Amino acid sequence: MPRPSHVRDAVQGQLRGSNRHVWTVEEMLAELRAAGVAADFSSVFRSLVWCEEQGSVKRVDVGDGRARFEPAGDHHEHARCERCGTVAEVPGCVLADIPERVGSLTGFAINAHRLVFIGLCPDCQ
Amino acid sequence: MPRPSHVRDAVQGQLRGSNRHVWTVEEMLAELRAAGVAADFSSVFRSLVWCEEQGSVKRVDVGDGRARFEPAGDHHEHARCERCGTVAEVPGCVLADIPERVGSLTGFAINAHRLVFIGLCPDCQ
DNA sequence: CGAGTAAACGCAACAGAGTTGCGCAAGGTG
DNA sequence: CACCTTGCGCAACTCTGTTGCGTTTACTCG
Numbered sequence: 568m569p570r571p572s573h574v575r576d577a578v579q580g581q582l583r584g585s586n587r588h589v590w591t592v593e594e595m596l597a598e599l600r601a602a603g604v605a606a607d608f609s610s611v612f613r614s615l616v617w618c619e620e621q622g623s624v625k626r627v628d629v630g631d632g633r634a635r636f637e638p639a640g641d642h643h644e645h646a647r648c649e650r651c652g653t654v655a656e657v658p659g660c661v662l663a664d665i666p667e668r669v670g671s672l673t674g675f676a677i678n679a680h681r682l683v684f685i686g687l688c689p690d691c692q
Numbered sequence: 693m694p695r696p697s698h699v700r701d702a703v704q705g706q707l708r709g710s711n712r713h714v715w716t717v718e719e720m721l722a723e724l725r726a727a728g729v730a731a732d733f734s735s736v737f738r739s740l741v742w743c744e745e746q747g748s749v750k751r752v753d754v755g756d757g758r759a760r761f762e763p764a765g766d767h768h769e770h771a772r773c774e775r776c777g778t779v780a781e782v783p784g785c786v787l788a789d790i791p792e793r794v795g796s797l798t799g800f801a802i803n804a805h806r807l808v809f810i811g812l813c814p815d816c817q
Numbered sequence: 818c819g820a821g822t823a824a825a826c827g828c829a830a831c832a833g834a835g836t837t838g839c840g841c842a843a844g845g846t847g
Numbered sequence: 848c849a850c851c852t853t854g855c856g857c858a859a860c861t862c863t864g865t866t867g868c869g870t871t872t873a874c875t876c877g
Contacts, residue, residue, distance in 0.1 A: 570844055570853055592835085607856045612835075628755050630806050633834070646800045655798045665786050669809050673780045675771045677811035681755050684794050686802035696873075697825060717864085732827045737864075757835095759864070 577604040578614040582624065582638050589627055589635045589645070589654045590615075629654055629683045648688035655688065702729040703739040707749065707763050714752055714762045714770070714779045715740075754779055754808045773813035780813065 577599050581590070585598065596611045615636045618624035627635040629647045635654065644657040666677040702724050706715070710723065721736045740761045743749035752760040754772045760779065769782040791802040 572854060574855075609836080609857080610855055613837095613854090616836095630753050630755070644794070646794060646798045646802065648800065649804075655800060657794050657797055661790050661793065666809060668786065669769070669771060669782050670811070672782055673771045673809075674814040675773065675780060675809065675811045676817050677771065677809045679774075679810040680808065681810065682807045683805065684791060684798075684800065684802045685804040685806065686795070686800045689799040692801050699826075734828080734865080735826055738825085738866095741865095757863075 572614070573604065574599075574606045574610040575614040575617060577602070577606065578611060579618065579623075582618070582636075588656050589637045591633050591635050593633075595636070627654075628681065630685075644682045644684065646684040646686060646688075648691050649685050650687055650691040653688045653690070657684065697739070698729065699724075699731045699735040700739040700742060702727070702731065703736060704743065704748075707743070707761075713781050714760045716758050716760050718758075720761070752779075753806065755810075769807045769809065771809040771811060771813075773816050774810050775812055775816040778813045778815070782809065 578595060581587075581595060581598055581602075587594075587598075590598075592608060592612050592615065595615065596606060596608055599606050599611065615624060619626055619636065623639055624636050625639045627637055627645065629635060629645050631647065631652060641658075642660050644661060646655045646657055647653070648655075662680065662682065666680065669675065670677045703720060706712075706720060706723055706727075712719075712723075715723075717733060717737050717740065720740065721731060721733055724731050724736065740749060744751055744761065748764055749761050750764045752762055752770060754760060754770050756772065756777060766783075767785050769786060771780045771782055772778070773780075787805065787807065791805060794800065795802045
């Protein structure tokens with residue numbers, strides 16, 4: 568039985584309560600500290616990995632070399648601003664029947680995909 | 693005027709002549725050495741970056757944390773085998789009009805995308 | 818033909834992000 | 848109350864990619 572963990576609790580609180588939908592470890596750490604929670608990078612990282620293993624969090628790679636985490640939920644794609652790095656959520660799966668077509672083109676058995684759109688966010692345009 | 697560079701020449705020869713279409717630096721290095729070319733990791737890396745700057749090579753990120761390089765050509769997507777790491781090319785752009793739809797959903801001005809399908813290659817199925 | 822200059826190369830060091838080992842602290846349990 | 852396990856912070860380590868530097872080597876200009 569897990570013992571109380573103020574770091575993990577705070578991480579889960581952020582995941583649940585914030586209006587942000589993706590976090591790097593650094594971002595999560597900064598928000599926790601802004602909320603008065605004392606925490607270390609590695610503890611936040613381990614909490615996020617723990618949540619990932621529980622299935623409540625998914626790891627997202629938008630191709631900028633930093634790991635991001637988001638609450639698990641409906642599958643969706645992401646758009647990353649190439650100027651400021653903001654990551655927006657693209658609701659719904661825009662790919663529809665494409666994986667089957669890709670499968671028949673390549674012989675691969677496709678079971679996942681990673682799609683990130685790159686451009687300029689509204690603020691950076 | 694560039695001086696003769698046996699490493700760069702060999703790299704370009706591989707890019708042109710091999711039936712492989714994406715290389716990590718390690719893979720390129722291994723093939724060069726198998727072909728009897730003496731070269732160092734950093735020299736191969738610099739040659740690939742040089743080709744990238746010339747526009748003859750594009751850098752590809754398939755989300756496994758390793759940089760790959762491919763000869764520049766028609767835009768296409770990639771499929772990566774999650775077991776053995778093989779990367780296959782998906783000919784053509786399967787996305788068609790999706791970027792505009794994404795733009796209107798998110799407000800982003802989309803000018804690129806990164807799409808990788810993940811699954812099992814024919815050998816690994 | 819020789820001196821000078823700039824490019825190419827290999828070696829090794831550095832950088833950034835993620836990951837892990839370890840010792841201490843602290844909550845739960847018998 | 849003693850013990851045991853887990854959480855935490857610190858620091859070290861990994862893995863790629865990247866870069867600095869000294870040496871070699873090929874051009875070029877006198």
